[in-house]
Amino acid sequence: MDIELRRVPLPDADIPETQPGIPSREYEERTRALLAAAGTDWVAVYGDREHSANLLFLCGFDPRFEEALLLLGPGERRILIVGNEGVVHASIAGLPLDVALAQSFSLLGQPRASAPRLTDVLRDVGLRPGERIGVVGWKYLEEAETDDLTAPAFVPAFLVRDLRTVTGTDPVDVTAEMMHPVRGLRVHNSPDQIAAFEWAATRVGMAVLGVVRGARPGMTEMEACAAMGYAGEPLSCHPIVASGAPGEAINGLRSPGLRRLRPGDGITVGIGYRGSLSCRAGLLTDEPDAAFLDGVVRPYYAAIATWYATMRVGETGGAVHAAVHDALASAGATFTPMLNPGHQISHDEWVHSPIRLGSGEQLASGMVFQCDIIPTPLPAGTALNCEDTIALADQDLRGRLARDYPDLWRRIEARREFMTSALGLRLSPDVLPLSLANAYLPPFWLSHDLVCTVAG
Template sequence: MNIEWRKLELPNFGIPEEMPEIPSSIYEERCNKLYAKSECDWVVVYGDREHFANLFYLTEFDPRFEEAVLVLGKDNQRYLLVGNEGMMYKSVVKPQLETILCQSFSLMGQDRSISPRLDEILKNIGLSSGNKVGVVGWKYLEDEEKQDFKGLFVPAYLVDCVESLVKDSEAIVDVSSILMHPTKGLRAYNEVEQIAVFEWAATRASAALHRIVKGTQPGVSELEAVSKMGYAGEPLTTYVMYASGKNEIVGLRSPSAKKVEKGDGLFTALGYRGGLSARGGLVDSVNDEYLEKWAIPYYRGIAAWYESVSVGVSGGDIYNHISEELAVGGLRPALNPGHLTSSDEWLHTSFRPGSNEKVSSGMAIQCDIIPAPMEDGIVLNCEDSVFLADQHLRDAIAKKYPDMWERIKARQKFMRGELGLQISDDILPFSSTPGYYTPLILSNDYALTVK
């Protein structure tokens, strides 16, 4: 594989302004599917500000300051338990349900005099001795991690309240995988309407990140560079990350008042709900050693990713192909070189050694190769969002969202014709910078391409 660094202007693929709507009927169907698959009397779904995604997927309610719990029962019984401020926010809820005030979820010091306790509310809803209760937390343990206790990723307070009513700890089971499994989970597969929402987010996040990269110059502070993003209030999936320097680059940190210097390594990333973009490079305009030793070997892995991912390919095979290409340059994936994304940045992943789990139509995926080992002051990254769609799903997208489809086709054409990445028709690029990697930050119109 021959990689060339050449002048290549990034086209303007267009940026959507209005976020698409997901109809209430989809949320109703999601709740019904979860309850049916659980084979439980009740399903209890936990959420808070950090761990909101499962609850959001089912209701479009994302707790802003407090905890919240969704309770699903037979005959379409649905109850959303929220704190004081959650009651003020309940109008965002999409499915038909009853919202119940649970003041124990309110911030400390706020009024608790109106609502019953959580266990009393659950009892009034109908939880009782002999019931089987499925619990959805923010993640779940794999089989090899499990021990002789529940290991539920929800507050112990919630588990204790449920157990006090059902009278049997064995009647409480973890059903989080029904939503979050990488190939069997409901959230792994997205409806056409959800796809449109994710494309909206990924397009805007990647465009904002590109503005940060272009705004990076020696002498500006990290905070000033990040201010170029033009943030418009889109909900974030991550902290905004920006780190520069000539020592170890701590990529996860937030920007500081440090002045960017020529010769610094640079990492920056941000994500909106449905898509994250990241870039890592060197603050320089010309540096043949960096290109030959680091950037070009890394981009071989990026090219291998885009050219190996398609519907029906196993995560293990993709992992092996990427690892082989990186190894040519003495690199390896530090973590999984890709994962499912959603309204939370990382849902799950099949991109791991030996995995037979196949990527499928309907999945939103991050191209996410963090290389290792890295020397001080060296950082490499070219992360973006894609969607996998078979012909049937592509036709549905083109029919319902023709403007989005035109953006997707333009990105595919650019990746194939200008970047030399021979991607499958299954790959729908969502990023405004699809596969576009300018590793020398001060030459931000020179990109790596495959000859």
């Protein structure tokens, strides 16, 4: 595959102003589906500030300073248990539910006189001895990691203890019903959810490219980060701007600091809004570095192009994994992907990934994926990355999106045309780029419209 640098101006951004919402009926359908899939009398869904994605998917609520628990039970009972400050915040939930106070979820030192014990609250809302409880945490263990797949692993121990105390039965882990890469509820997205994620992806892509275009020698990393133009969008991770001089190690996960950028630095920016993360990395120079271009950029973009060409409904994750690794090997790359070359994304940055060695798990319509090929190792003081979000949609889902969200569909069609005509990429009709930034990679930041393309 012949990779060339060409000057390709980015089209004018078409950023949606109105943020699509999730209808209450869809939240209700999700809660019913989870309870049915769990096969238990109740399901208890745990969440906190860092681990809010399951709650957001099920009811649109995210804890801010506290923990929270969503109980789903017989007769379509839906109870959101929160701490002191969550009582008012619970009004943002997107479906009808009861709110109960459990002050153990409150911050230390706050009042606890009204509802100090979670066991009493669980009894008051209707849990009874002998009932079976499914627990949803923020991850689950797989067979190679444990001898007991039924024991809840990623929830606070006191929660499991109190559920057992009230019911007299052992809670079972049903997190896979939410997060499994094939059957998990959260990996299958409706038109409304895809529209909400596209709103985020469009904005986060332009925020990242704003940093790429705005970064200049002499700025601090924090000054460069300000070019993202943050407007209060809900974040899924801490913003990243990290740099280093040739020969210096670059920590690509750290927050921006006061280091001043210098010509020739390696630099990376990563920003995540709920539903999408975008990342770019390269060198802070305007003249292409021939060794970096031939040894790193060309093989890397060949892998990016291969990823986009391989993604489609019905393909296996193992085939995508193999295609990316084969593309790098064919290009003579001295690096490989640090992690999975792509994964499912949702309100959190990483749900799961069927894209792994030998996986027979099939990619399905409605799945939203992150192109996430992290080249490792690279020479110290250099960086390269091109990370963006797509949705996969079969003909039926594409038709529903075009009907229900015509402006979104117009943006997607324009992005596909730009990616194929201007960047030279091949795309299945199933691939819906959720951002104008998709696959737009300027490896030398001071020439921000000099980007990677596929020749021919």
